[in-house]
Each structure stands twice: as structure tokens, then as C-alpha cells.
Amino acid sequence: MIGRGNPLCPACAVDVLTQKIIAGVDIGGTKTRIMACVGERTIADEVLVTESWRIRQMETDATRLADIVAGLCGGVAPVALAVGAHGCDTGEQCLRFQALLASRTGGAVQVVNDAELMVPAAGHSDGIGVVAGTGSIAVARTGQGKMLAAGGWGWILGDEGSAPALVREAAKAVRHSLDRGEDGDPLIAALMHELVTDDQTKLGILLNETRGAAVWGRYANAVFDAAIAGSALAVRVIREGGAGLAALVELLIQRGANPALVVAGGGVISEQPMLMKAFVEAMAEVSPASQILLLREPPVLGGVALARRLLVGQGYPPTLELFE
Structure with a gap:
């Protein structure tokens, strides 16, 4: 303990x-x-x-x-x-x-x-809760108490915007970049540093050897560090992660969830302003009238x-x- x-x-x-x-x-x-x-x-x-x-x-x-x-x-x-x-x-x-x-x-x-703890923790009684941490999910309740959920499928199938999913998408972006013969993006060096290798060809092997959401999630800081260093690949991965979270909320709204309030929380989105910014920007397209809060x-x-x-x-x- x-x-x-x-x-x-x-x-x-x-x-x-x-x-x-x-x-x-x-x-x-x-x-x-x-x-x-x-x-x-x-x-x-x-x-x-x-x-x-x-x-x-x-x-x-x-x-x-x-x-x-x-x-x-x-x-x-x-x-x-x-x-x-x-x-x-x-x-x-x-x-x-x-x-x-x-x-x-x-x-x-x-x-x-x-995810349903987000709304009451923020002092409200009704709204959509979004978690982006080790996993990701969006959850709401109807007026009758019926649970509505989107996401939560695990990092192999989804968990958009979660720590391991950001690493997964970053690794894929690096793979495509290297296949095109482009090896100068800061994300490549950041991931190699996290995996303690100087051989680009070993990125896939090393990630495969350390499978598991919690393990992969620990590498997520490399994505944000690379974005701060000017990585176009990392910026795109983060932007798409935020959009993926907003897409989960959109699904709940389409199924009848009250769109007035959305409260986001979880280890990644609460600690990484770039992901929250990407989520807010994507929500502006999905539901412009929604109030978006970051759980403090x-x-x-x-x-x-x-x-x-x-x-x-x-x-x-x-x-x-x-x-x-």
C-alpha cells in the first residue's frame, strides 16, 4: 500500500x-x-x-x-x-x-x-465521463440510469488516446517514416531512447518483447517529449488520439447521452496538456455546445x-x- x-x-x-x-x-x-x-x-x-x-x-x-x-x-x-x-x-x-x-x-x-467517477468528482450530477490513462473509455447514463459506453476495448483493438495506444500509433508512424527512408523525426530518437537501443530495426522487436498495456504506457512520455522537440509525427499522433476520444463521446451523444457536459480525466489527459488540447479541439467539431472540463x-x-x-x-x- x-x-x-x-x-x-x-x-x-x-x-x-x-x-x-x-x-x-x-x-x-x-x-x-x-x-x-x-x-x-x-x-x-x-x-x-x-x-x-x-x-x-x-x-x-x-x-x-x-x-x-x-x-x-x-x-x-x-x-x-x-x-x-x-x-x-x-x-x-x-x-x-x-x-x-x-x-x-x-x-x-x-x-x-x-469513467463515471469523473462527473461527480467535478461536482456535477449528469454528464459524459471520459478516461484516458492506461485505457480509454467514454461513459454516460440516460435519465433512467441505463449505462452507455463507447471504447474500453483494450489497447490492441482501440483505447484511443490512452498511453499504450499513443505508443502503438507512434511506433506505427515511425515504421512508416523509416520505410519511406525518412529518419530525422525526433520521435524516432525518442522511442529508441526509451527502448534503450541505437538500432532502428529493433524497435518492433523490443516493443513486441515488452507487451502489456502498463509497460507500453510507460513509453508515452516519449511521444509528448518528441512533440515538444518539434516532431511532426508525434504531433499528429497526439492530435489523432484526441480526435479518437472525441469520437467516443460522439457515439454516446448519437445514442442519447446528454451532451451538455463532458468531463475528462485519467493519468494521461490530466498530465499532458497537448492531449487535452487536441481533445477540446476535436470536441469543438463534434459538439460545439458542450462544456468540456478537465478533472482537477x-x-x-x-x-x-x-x-x-x-x-x-x-x-x-x-x-x-x-x-x-
């Missing part, structure tokens, strides 16, 4: 036992952040490596997460728990994980896709906000009919 904020202290334990604990969880592709509160007071704020507890087997993951949350709350299960989970990309998947967690905590539970707060606060709504009975109705 990587500690953040205030761990639960013994002096708080008696107080916690007599008050209502709520918790929000942001399960990302790389990190998981858990925040628990009593009233307005944060009693736990912890960051874990997702792979340290999640094995992608829902029953086991639910047991482990419930135990971790309870452990951070002094052995007391929260009365309301809201989870944004990377990889829960359909309503049915969210409901299944939700039911498993509820059976292990005994409290009110809501599970949504991690940690997404886990969206989980806390959803948990507060659960506490007062304002969460989404957890019924399968919504997703049929």
Missing part, C-alpha cells in the same frame, strides 16, 4: 463505531485509491497497486476489496460504498460486482465504470460523492431492467 492522507487512528475508533462510514473506491488499470469518510472527515485515504489485489475474478476481487476497505475503516464495513471499476464496461458487469460486494459488506453498494480533483472523490448519494437514497436503482 502507498499511504495518502490520514490513516485511521485508535483515537478515532470509538467515534467511527458510532457514526456512519461511507467509502469511495477508484479502481484504475494501474492504481486503486480508497477514501473513507465519517461526515466531512476523511478517516482513510490509501493508494494500492491494482495488480496487488485484483486478479480479474469477480468473486475473489469482491472479497479482497471488501476486506481491504473494512481494514482501512478499523474493521467496520461502510454503510455506503461506491466503486468506479476499470473493466466494468457493461451494466451487467457493474451489477454483478455490485451484488458480490453488497453480500460481503452488508451495506448499500453502487458499482460503476471508473482525484476521481476517487466521485466515488465518495456517489456514496453520499447512496446514503440518502439517491443512487441509481440497482435493477437489471435498466440494462436490458
Whole structure:
């Protein structure tokens, strides 16, 4: 665990036992952040490596997460728990994980896709959430609570604008450039530096040997560094990544999502202004009237906000009919 904020202290334990604990969880592709509160007071704020507890087997993951949350709350299960989970990309998947967690905590539970934390974390109740980090996806809800999602297919098939997808597209751009006999673009040198090679012909081999979204994603800084250094190839890759994210939002709007507000977040788009700029420019073409926000707060606060709504009975109705 990587500690953040205030761990639960013994002096708080008696107080916690007599008050209502709520918790929000942001399960990302790389990190998981858990925040628990009593009233307005944060009693736990912890960051874990997702792979340290999640094995992608829902029953086991639910047991482990419930135990971790309870452990951070002094052995007391929260009365309301809201989870944004990377990889829960359909309503049915969210409901299944939700039911498993509820059976292990005994409290009110809501599970949504991690992109759905963007809007409540920004202080709003309705809008389209976009994540661009280890993966990418756009998610919204209809007025009846039905989940709408576009993207989230993984970096091999898509994940436009995500860190590994930017590296994938950068490598393809480099390949085409070298095949044309053009080897002066800064992106080529930047990728070679990241892969620790001075042989251009080994770029494909080395990338193939280090397969995996998290590994490829670590090379994404090379794309942005190259763009700053004047790489036309890198600029094009970033621009197309932003356009790809906007295209996901466009699909949701076509399916009935409210286009008034779009909130973007995730490790790449929040840390790389060039990608956010490309996304905003592309959204100006897709939906000029939409308000586009970059999430400045940690997404886990969206989980806390959803948990507060659960506490007062304002969460989404957890019924399968919504997703049929």
C-alpha cells in the first residue's frame, strides 16, 4: 500500500463505531485509491497497486476489496460504498460486482465504470465521463440510469488516446517514416531512447518483447517529449488520439447521452496538456455546445460523492431492467 492522507487512528475508533462510514473506491488499470469518510472527515485515504489485489475474478476481487476497505475503516464495513471499476464496461458487469460486494459488506453498494467517477468528482450530477490513462473509455447514463459506453476495448483493438495506444500509433508512424527512408523525426530518437537501443530495426522487436498495456504506457512520455522537440509525427499522433476520444463521446451523444457536459480525466489527459488540447479541439467539431472540463480533483472523490448519494437514497436503482 502507498499511504495518502490520514490513516485511521485508535483515537478515532470509538467515534467511527458510532457514526456512519461511507467509502469511495477508484479502481484504475494501474492504481486503486480508497477514501473513507465519517461526515466531512476523511478517516482513510490509501493508494494500492491494482495488480496487488485484483486478479480479474469477480468473486475473489469482491472479497479482497471488501476486506481491504473494512481494514482501512478499523474493521467496520461502510454503510455506503461506491466503486468506479476499470473493466466494468457493461451494466451487467457493474451489477454483478455490485451484488458480490453488497453480500460481503452488508451495506448499500453502487458499482460503476471508473469513467463515471469523473462527473461527480467535478461536482456535477449528469454528464459524459471520459478516461484516458492506461485505457480509454467514454461513459454516460440516460435519465433512467441505463449505462452507455463507447471504447474500453483494450489497447490492441482501440483505447484511443490512452498511453499504450499513443505508443502503438507512434511506433506505427515511425515504421512508416523509416520505410519511406525518412529518419530525422525526433520521435524516432525518442522511442529508441526509451527502448534503450541505437538500432532502428529493433524497435518492433523490443516493443513486441515488452507487451502489456502498463509497460507500453510507460513509453508515452516519449511521444509528448518528441512533440515538444518539434516532431511532426508525434504531433499528429497526439492530435489523432484526441480526435479518437472525441469520437467516443460522439457515439454516446448519437445514442442519447446528454451532451451538455463532458468531463475528462485519467493519468494521461490530466498530465499532458497537448492531449487535452487536441481533445477540446476535436470536441469543438463534434459538439460545439458542450462544456468540456478537465478533472482537477482525484476521481476517487466521485466515488465518495456517489456514496453520499447512496446514503440518502439517491443512487441509481440497482435493477437489471435498466440494462436490458
